[in-house]
Amino acid sequence: MVHNFLYKRIAQFAETDMAGIVHFANYFRFMEEAEHAFWRSIGYSVVMEHAGLRIGFPRVKVECEYKSPLLFEESFCIRVIPGRIGEKSIRFSFEFVRSDETTLVATGTMTVVCVEFAASGEMKSMLIPSDIRAALEQ
Amino acid sequence: MVHNFLYKRIAQFAETDMAGIVHFANYFRFMEEAEHAFWRSIGYSVVMEHAGLRIGFPRVKVECEYKSPLLFEESFCIRVIPGRIGEKSIRFSFEFVRSDETTLVATGTMTVVCVEFAASGEMKSMLIPSDIRAALEQ
Amino acid sequence: MVHNFLYKRIAQFAETDMAGIVHFANYFRFMEEAEHAFWRSIGYSVVMEHAGLRIGFPRVKVECEYKSPLLFEESFCIRVIPGRIGEKSIRFSFEFVRSDETTLVATGTMTVVCVEFAASGEMKSMLIPSDIRAALEQ
Amino acid sequence: MVHNFLYKRIAQFAETDMAGIVHFANYFRFMEEAEHAFWRSIGYSVVMEHAGLRIGFPRVKVECEYKSPLLFEESFCIRVIPGRIGEKSIRFSFEFVRSDETTLVATGTMTVVCVEFAASGEMKSMLIPSDIRAALEQ
Numbered sequence: 233m234v235h236n237f238l239y240k241r242i243a244q245f246a247e248t249d250m251a252g253i254v255h256f257a258n259y260f261r262f263m264e265e266a267e268h269a270f271w272r273s274i275g276y277s278v279v280m281e282h283a284g285l286r287i288g289f290p291r292v293k294v295e296c297e298y299k300s301p302l303l304f305e306e307s308f309c310i311r312v313i314p315g316r317i318g319e320k321s322i323r324f325s326f327e328f329v330r331s332d333e334t335t336l337v338a339t340g341t342m343t344v345v346c347v348e349f350a351a352s353g354e355m356k357s358m359l360i361p362s363d364i365r366a367a368l369e370q
Numbered sequence: 371m372v373h374n375f376l377y378k379r380i381a382q383f384a385e386t387d388m389a390g391i392v393h394f395a396n397y398f399r400f401m402e403e404a405e406h407a408f409w410r411s412i413g414y415s416v417v418m419e420h421a422g423l424r425i426g427f428p429r430v431k432v433e434c435e436y437k438s439p440l441l442f443e444e445s446f447c448i449r450v451i452p453g454r455i456g457e458k459s460i461r462f463s464f465e466f467v468r469s470d471e472t473t474l475v476a477t478g479t480m481t482v483v484c485v486e487f488a489a490s491g492e493m494k495s496m497l498i499p500s501d502i503r504a505a506l507e508q
Numbered sequence: 509m510v511h512n513f514l515y516k517r518i519a520q521f522a523e524t525d526m527a528g529i530v531h532f533a534n535y536f537r538f539m540e541e542a543e544h545a546f547w548r549s550i551g552y553s554v555v556m557e558h559a560g561l562r563i564g565f566p567r568v569k570v571e572c573e574y575k576s577p578l579l580f581e582e583s584f585c586i587r588v589i590p591g592r593i594g595e596k597s598i599r600f601s602f603e604f605v606r607s608d609e610t611t612l613v614a615t616g617t618m619t620v621v622c623v624e625f626a627a628s629g630e631m632k633s634m635l636i637p638s639d640i641r642a643a644l645e646q
Numbered sequence: 647m648v649h650n651f652l653y654k655r656i657a658q659f660a661e662t663d664m665a666g667i668v669h670f671a672n673y674f675r676f677m678e679e680a681e682h683a684f685w686r687s688i689g690y691s692v693v694m695e696h697a698g699l700r701i702g703f704p705r706v707k708v709e710c711e712y713k714s715p716l717l718f719e720e721s722f723c724i725r726v727i728p729g730r731i732g733e734k735s736i737r738f739s740f741e742f743v744r745s746d747e748t749t750l751v752a753t754g755t756m757t758v759v760c761v762e763f764a765a766s767g768e769m770k771s772m773l774i775p776s777d778i779r780a781a782l783e784q
Contacts, residue, residue: 242723245682245692246395246675248388250442250555252629256567257540260533261660268659278659279526279718291532295571301631304388306691325501326545355577363761383544383554384537388693390767394705395674399522402671406581407523416521417580417664429670433709439769442555444543493664493715522671524664526718531660578666 237312239266243302253301264324266310274367289344296340307331321345375450377404381440391439404448413504427482434478445469459483513588515542519578529577539602542586550643565620572616583607597621651726653680657716667715677740680724688781703758710754721745735759
């Protein structure tokens with residue numbers, strides 16, 4: 233695997249809950265933010281026109297394991313690994329690590345499927361275009 | 371004013387923050403939820419096809435005053451008052467009250483403008499259709 | 509399994525994203541809302557004093573599979589199944605179904621661990637108290 | 647006014663709604679993020695121990711006016727102006743501007759009150775400590 237993309241972030245106040253830690257559902261927003269930053273880093277956007285089609289990557293399966301809670305104003309990194317690239321799908325793996333040390337905060341995965349949006353808004357799965365595949369695999 | 375719509379709600383865990391109270395920004399989601407429930411109560415939706423047009427009501431100005439914090443699992447009511455109906459805009463007022471007593475939790479307003487969405491997604495303000503106006507003023 | 513708790517919900521505007529569907533991360537908020545309603549239905553709260561201890565159930569592993577997207581104002585049900593009750597942990601399973609039909613919208617799981625909060629805010633895992641276990645297993 | 651703090655941000659996918667633009671309630675999260683970054687820039691945190699007290703700045707009144715919608719992946723700046731500093735309160739003003747041009751996206755205000763948190767979680771308003779006032783006014 234060549235790609236080894238790191239996304240840096242700080243935990244915001246609105247992301248905490250009454251237990252005093254970052255609410256667990258926000259980790260999925262963080263993974264998505266990191267994934268989108270990864271797409272930009274290889275010259276794409278997750279929402280794109282491609283050869284006249286409007287394509288996107290909706291999630292079909294996601295998971296997260298929580299190892300160590302994040303506190304307000306803690307900074308952390310998310311490593312984005314496009315680990316398994318199928319014909320129509322990609323499984324991203326994520327590792328959350330504290331910025332200043334090596335504590336593992338969480339790990340997660342998101343499996344996304346390449347779809348074409350019809351004008352009606354309907355989604356239809358499609359083969360990942362070859363240039364996108366090449367950019368992912370380089 | 372005839373309308374006097376009440377929307378009931380419970381404060382959810384994910385809506386609290388590390389101060390142990392509902393995060394202030396969520397009150398705007400609550401007002402919007404209450405507004406949309408009000409639209410449904412008079413037979414409309416905030417996202418609608420109307421005479422072949424796709425119309426909506428984006429916000430142009432909103433405000434909220436916080437009087438008494440909401441805690442996890444507290445239930446509360448929001449009174450929705452479509453108080454000022456202009457040619458193209460509506461100013462909704464909101465009162466948040468605890469369900470079991472008469473404590474005022476918060477007050478707010480949202481000024482929304484009637485717009486037509488072009489196929490491109492562009493929004494253009496328009497006169498509030500007369501049947502919608504009639505339903506609001508009845 | 510005796511418990512078969514259903515939680516009803518409508519998809520709110522603020523929960524949609526620019527793809528016109530409910531954003532995937534919100535499904536975890538929905539599962540948690542449903543779980544908390546389940547706790548209330550058996551006489552407990554997820555945040556509780558118990559025999560002088562402040563106990564809670566932070567998540568250690570969660571996952572969701574998306575089958576059919578939810579649209580604005582669609583109503584749906586979430587079935588909550590406390591499927592695997594260990595010494596210190598519970599694995600809840602969830603099934604999202606459209607209210608008016610039998611379409612499966614999503615399935616998910618959340619594994620939570622019983623912890624005691626110290627005054628410092630630190631969390632320490634503990635055995636699930638026997639009365640809570642009894643209520644879960646009844 | 648000496649302070650002229652700029653906070654830079656990109657609009658994230660999860661912050662958009664089905665109208666294809668950033669949901670209006672998120673602007674309050676953005677203002678709060680910017681305010682907290684401002685506090686850090688002058689050496690404080692919005693959640694702090696101060697002379698043995700745990701103090702904070704809950705919001706008592708907030709407002710926002712929307713001028714031009716933000717789209718996914720648009721970058722923007724928020725100017726933070728601690729414009730009116732009272733004995734116990736601060737009124738922050740905010741200006742949202744697109745990063746690459748001079749379009750005004752939104753303006754807002756947040757009035758916060760200095761409070762002391764009791765061990766019980768209760769909040770009591772207090773005079774802004776003199777060193778914090780000095781840092782705000784410098």
